[in-house]
Amino acid sequence: MQMFILIKCVIVREAVVSTQSTGEETAEQISSICSYCSRMKRGRIYAAARRQGYNVVAMGQHLDDLSESFFMSVFHNGLLRTMKAHYTVTEQDLRVIRPLIYVRERDLRSFAESRALPVIAENCPACFEEPKERHRVKQLLAQQELLFPRLAT
Numbered sequence: 001m002q003m004f005i006l007i008k009c010v011i012v013r014e015a016v017v018s019t020q021s022t023g024e025e026t027a028e029q030i031s032s033i034c035s036y037c038s039r040m041k042r043g044r045i046y047a048a049a050r051r052q053g054y055n056v057v058a059m060g061q062h063l064d065d066l067s068e069s070f071f072m073s074v075f076h077n078g079l080l081r082t083m084k085a086h087y088t089v090t091e092q093d094l095r096v097i098r099p100l101i102y103v104r105e106r107d108l109r110s111f112a113e114s115r116a117l118p119v120i121a122e123n124c125p126a127c128f129e130e131p132k133e134r135h136r137v138k139q140l141l142a143q144q145e146l147l148f149p150r151l152a153t
Contacts, residue, residue: 012048056095064105068137
């Protein structure tokens with residue numbers, strides 16, 4: 001028996017990297033394109049959720065995303081931090097959850113492929129100009145996991 005959950009999907013198509021002069025910082029004014037882009041995408045997701053009247057946003061980041069973000073923060077900002085599993089935004093009107101944070105990327109990919117679900121490739125809008133930093137960190141962690149197989153457990 002298969003069960004299906006119908007979830008309404010909202011697609012937002014807006015330029016993220018080239019913010020117009022609306023008081024927001026532009027990509028050229030910041031040190032990390034990844035953190036900038038991440039903030040811009042989250043802002044658009046929050047705005048779309050509010051327009052739809054939602055109060056919870058479920059993000060799809062997995063354990064590998066959190067690990068990569070942690071090391072990017074260490075290397076680029078000197079800070080020991082990563083994404084939170086859940087939090088309430090500053091305005092207190094949206095709760096953000098990340099239900100997949102204990103799941104490895106390879107397990108999610110395997111599940112998706114076994115169900116013929118689409119797998120979206122890395123889609124950083126800035127990577128055509130900027131270094132593919134997340135990819136570099138992903139490769140670094142993969143190398144370390146060969147040496148330390150329990151790294152992500």
